[in-house]
Amino acid sequence: MGKTSTHCLVYANLIIEGREYGFHVFMVQLRDENHRPLPGVEPGEVGPKYGDNGTETGFLRLFNVHIPRNWMLMKNQQVLEDGSYVKEDKNSKAQYGTMLSIRAGLVMGAGYRLAQGVTIAVRYSCVRHQGFTNTQGESNRANPEHPIIHYQNQQYRLFKQLSLAYAFVFTGKSISDKFQKTMGDLATGDTSDLPEMHATSAGLKALCTFEGASGLEECRKCCGGHGVLLASGVSQMTLDYTTYCTAEGDRIILELQSARYLIKMITEARSGATVHGMADYLNEAGKIKIGEVDPSVYLQYRADTDEDFKDLKLLSSLFRNRALVFCVETADRLNSLIKDGLSYDDAWNSCAVDLVKCSRVHCYYVILQNFVSQINAIEDMKVKRILICLCQLYALINIMEDLGSFELTHKQKGLVRSVINQLLKEVRVDCVPLVDAFEFPVSTF
Amino acid sequence: MGKTSTHCLVYANLIIEGREYGFHVFMVQLRDENHRPLPGVEPGEVGPKYGDNGTETGFLRLFNVHIPRNWMLMKNQQVLEDGSYVKEDKNSKAQYGTMLSIRAGLVMGAGYRLAQGVTIAVRYSCVRHQGFTNTQGESNRANPEHPIIHYQNQQYRLFKQLSLAYAFVFTGKSISDKFQKTMGDLATGDTSDLPEMHATSAGLKALCTFEGASGLEECRKCCGGHGVLLASGVSQMTLDYTTYCTAEGDRIILELQSARYLIKMITEARSGATVHGMADYLNEAGKIKIGEVDPSVYLQYRADTDEDFKDLKLLSSLFRNRALVFCVETADRLNSLIKDGLSYDDAWNSCAVDLVKCSRVHCYYVILQNFVSQINAIEDMKVKRILICLCQLYALINIMEDLGSFELTHKQKGLVRSVINQLLKEVRVDCVPLVDAFEFPVSTF
Incomplete structure (x- = not known):
């Protein structure tokens, strides 16, 4: 935009007769036929960046620039000729x-x-x-x-x-x-x-x-x-x-946006509603009294062999319960701060480091579930076998690097370590085909 | 070297009459008075780098280049005119x-x-x-x-x-x-x-x-x-x-070099010798039978208040015992692999991820000890107070991000989190003076 573009799409607040309608998208012509900026248009380029310098990142200032009414993108909402605003309600979230x-x-x-x-x-x-x-x-x-x-x-x-x-x-x-x-x-x-x-x-x-x-x-x-x-x-x-x-x-x-949803779902589950989708494990929160989540119920496992820690069902369960316990505990801390008299914003900020982690442990679980379901669709047994190893490795390294969120015994921690070391040897054998499988053409490097 | 230098110091293997004496340092002239490379000298520049492009990093190939005998740096060892090699033993490690x-x-x-x-x-x-x-x-x-x-x-x-x-x-x-x-x-x-x-x-x-x-x-x-x-x-x-x-x-x-020393000190402590210096906590290994380190003895603490987790003595003790337990356990695994018939190199490589961590937890302890001893030398009580907060924060965040190495109860983990949150608020008040105190001139940014 700083140097090349002739037109751009501007995300801006729509204001009609002083009333604000929020962000809408407008097409704006920046330059004339000689590539000079039009009156009121001040485009610029942000200068050298950390990376991605092949992309010319620009900035733009507009002073009293007029555009035709129908240069607003109006598929789902319109400004009519008389200045009135119309929005098709059923598509209000299509943006x-x-x-x-x-x-x-x-x-x-x-x-x-x-x-x-x-x-x-x-x-x-x-x-x-x-x-x-x-x-x-x-x-x-x-x-x-x-x-x-x-x-x-x-x-x-x-x-x-x-x-x-x-x-x-x-x-x-x-x-x-x-x-x-x-x-x-x-x-x-x-x-x-x-x-x-x-x-x-x-x-x-x-x-x-x-x-x-x-x-x-x-x-x-x-x-x-x-x-x-x-x-x-x-x-x-x-x-x-x-x-x-x-x-x-x-x-x-x-991540805080994502956490806001997770916390809200806990409240809903506790008020009797049913949570659908990837966060459906939070329905369990309906059975947990506020402030009384017992991590030993969810995070202690009777797993005492290498095979136990290679079991994708057990690993999924560990990931799910980590997310459950961490989200419920954080929701409870948040609520107790509000009860103690903090404003919602202050209470939220006091838990914000943990809220970010809520989003992360939820996503790690989602990623593991998707990994497992993609593996289940594979028919070639040799391919499936090595991808199972990779999936186990993903899960176990994730556990190893966040042991504090689990309640594993000292012996179980040792098992996690030893299974990781076994898996590294197995992946070693196939590591070249595993990268070749992405089939990147040499020209893309 | 690729474009600018006229001379350089070459670290190379000294060979006299076919016998190798290991790395020595030689001054070599690269270019003549017209800045052209001398015969047999092929200097080059490595090309654009990730960063640090202000430093011109070069490479060099030498073919049959002769230099005067005394262009070898000969303070602590010499090649005499008759080709014999002399080394002053007392300074053998001065390099x-x-x-x-x-x-x-x-x-x-x-x-x-x-x-x-x-x-x-x-x-x-x-x-x-x-x-x-x-x-x-x-x-x-x-x-x-x-x-x-x-x-x-x-x-x-x-x-x-x-x-x-x-x-x-x-x-x-x-x-x-x-x-x-x-x-x-x-x-x-x-x-x-x-x-x-x-x-x-x-x-x-x-x-x-x-x-x-x-x-x-x-x-x-x-x-x-x-x-x-x-x-x-x-x-x-x-x-x-x-x-x-x-x-x-x-x-x-x-880190593997550092770990090699730590493992060796454990062996020495167990054979009755005394370890001196920052790794002296490994003397405790002398009291621990091989394969029988009990983490609960060293890593369970009766700490149940905020104040406990702000106590620099307790924090130092946690860091010291984490290093002790982790190093001794790793040494024991290494030895048991060797007993099982692995070569030393294979056994070492099978423990290498943990050996790297041995070095890290040792260093985290050293850093904490140095932090504490520098704080103790401060006389201004206001400065001391805020630096103690920073020191506690360093230690507690380190614990928080490596909880798996400790044996804290669920309640204690919660205390660590809550003390960190308190400390963030205290450091917030003084964060500007704390960075101003480094006194970087504006021209260095």
């Missing part, structure tokens, strides 16, 4: 469609971008040799060395990202499918799925873009000195991607 | 001096660089307003808004980084002091402090540069859309700093 579609794309995109980074880092780690195969014998430069993928830390770091890449792509696929259904419903005036779709997609956009960017940076670091060079491909990719954590809705803001 | 000095500088540097990022982000957060002070009343654009530092998530994210900045600067100061002492000892031939200094400084370099880079990125994200612009200062800072995670020793490699 959310664009936003949901963008978010679904961002979740899928997080998976594919991360997959590109993992592809580079895994391939590099399989050809780059460093560290002697025997460090205890006589030192000799001619001794054979390991490819760096041999090392447990390299495996942990990269296969974690590999599992997230698959997880995000599968979840992107699932919510795109749901999005199609929601859009169909909206067209018939049925908006019942919209609040959950809105909340979950907000949380997922926040989580996946953040994890995608952190994951790309981890892949870059896994390439050592080569990862510092832009020539590696993965470093420019990291820089260009990172802005997505902020663009299209900052992480924290979106 | 570590340069490395230790660089590492001490990197730890201090991590603190100051992070402090610069925090300074920008805290000041921005105090002037940038967003979000109405009352979201429950009637919506009106004219209503007052909060500065974003008001929000709990912004406080958690930024004050965590603020506490780390102070922590790293204090630890940099402490190890610089110790480094001076070690260098003095080395000059008299006393190398007893060297192994611990080497191990701890390796772990600290790895940890502080990593946390410094992640922290800068977090500060950048806390500036929202403005943080995407290079004009914000904090984004270029992040890019330029991040390479330090890899340069001067990759994180994982250094």
Whole structure:
């Protein structure tokens, strides 16, 4: 917009005769036939950025600019010639469609971008040799060395990202499918799925873009000195991607939106209503008295073998109950602060770090559920077997890095660790086909 | 080196008559009086990098280049005219001096660089307003808004980084002091402090540069859309700093070096020797039978009030015992794998993710100890009071984000959370003076 565009769409407050109607979308011509800004139009370019400099990001100031009445996008609402405002009520929420579609794309995109980074880092780690195969014998430069993928830390770091890449792509696929259904419903005036779709997609956009960017940076670091060079491909990719954590809705803001829905559903479940969709586990809150959630009921498991911790049903249950307990406890703290006399806003802010975590643990559960359901649809048993390993790895590393939210015994923590180490070895065998499977053309790196 | 240097220092293997003497340092002239490379010298430049592009990073290939014998740096070892090699034994480890000095500088540097990022982000957060002070009343654009530092998530994210900045600067100061002492000892031939200094400084370099880079990125994200612009200062800072995670020793490699020392000290303690220095808590391992460490003995505390969790002695004890238990358990797993028939290298690699964590929890303890001892030297009670808050915040956030390593009850976890929230409010009051205190001249941003 700063230098190139001739027209743009402006999201602005519609005001008629002093009354505000909120955001609407207007087409505005910026430049004349000689590409000079029109009177009252002050476009500019924001200058060099952290990444994504191929996109020319602009700013715009408008002074008394007139546009024809019908340059407002008027499919679902109109300003008539006499200045009156008309809105078709059944489509009052259709404007959310664009936003949901963008978010679904961002979740899928997080998976594919991360997959590109993992592809580079895994391939590099399989050809780059460093560290002697025997460090205890006589030192000799001619001794054979390991490819760096041999090392447990390299495996942990990269296969974690590999599992997230698959997880995000599968979840992107699932919510795109749901999005199609929601859009169909909206067209018939049925908006019942919209609040959950809105909340979950907000949380997922926040989580996946953040994890995608952190994951790309981890892949870059896994390439050592080569990862510092832009020539590696993965470093420019990291820089260009990172802005997505902020663009299209900052992480924290979106996660608080998602949390607002979860807290509201707990209140509804407790007042006897039924919660539908991915947050339906919150119906259990109806059985829990306020302030009396007992984590030992939900978070202590009789799991004492490796096989127990590979059981996707058990892992799903752990994820579901973590989300349940954390959301209910946070809702109870919020309510007790309000009872103690805090305003709603102050009470909300006093719980905000935990509210963000409510959104995250909810989304981790959604992602695991989507991973499992996509796996169930696979018929090729060999493919299915290795994707189950990746799914287990996603779940167990997630548990390992958030042990404080569970109530595992010391022995169970040890089992989680040991199963992760087993899975790393299994994924090691197939890590090259697992990245090749994304089929990125060489020209995209 | 690729374009500018006329001379360089080459770290290369010294070979005399086919015998290898390991790395030595040689001065080599690269270019002639017309700045053209000399015969056999092939210098190059690595090309654009992720950051730090102000530094011209080069590569070099040498073919049959001859240099005068005395262009080898020969203070502590010499090649004589007859080709014989002489090394002064008492200074055989003096070459570590340069490395230790660089590492001490990197730890201090991590603190100051992070402090610069925090300074920008805290000041921005105090002037940038967003979000109405009352979201429950009637919506009106004219209503007052909060500065974003008001929000709990912004406080958690930024004050965590603020506490780390102070922590790293204090630890940099402490190890610089110790480094001076070690260098003095080395000059008299006393190398007893060297192994611990080497191990701890390796772990600290790895940890502080990593946390410094992640922290800068977090500060950048806390500036929202403005943080995407290079004009914000904090984004270029992040890019330029991040390479330090890899340069001067990759994180994982250094942490494994540090872990090797810790594991060795456990073996020594168990064979009756006494461990000195910052890892002296490992002497306790002498009382623990192999494979029989009981975490409940070391990690369960009778702490049940806010005040308990603000007690720096209790916090130090928690950090020390986390390091003790984690290191001893890892050493025991390593030994049992070797007993089961694995080679030392394979057993080591099978525990490598945990070994890295050994180094980290040891370093977190060292950093806390240094923080506490620097605070104890402060006489101004008002300054001391707020730095104690920051120190408590450093410790409690660290615990909160690694709850799985402790054995806290559900109620105690809640206390940790609630004390953190109290501390955020206290630090909020003084956050501007706390960043102003670093006194960065405006010209350095």
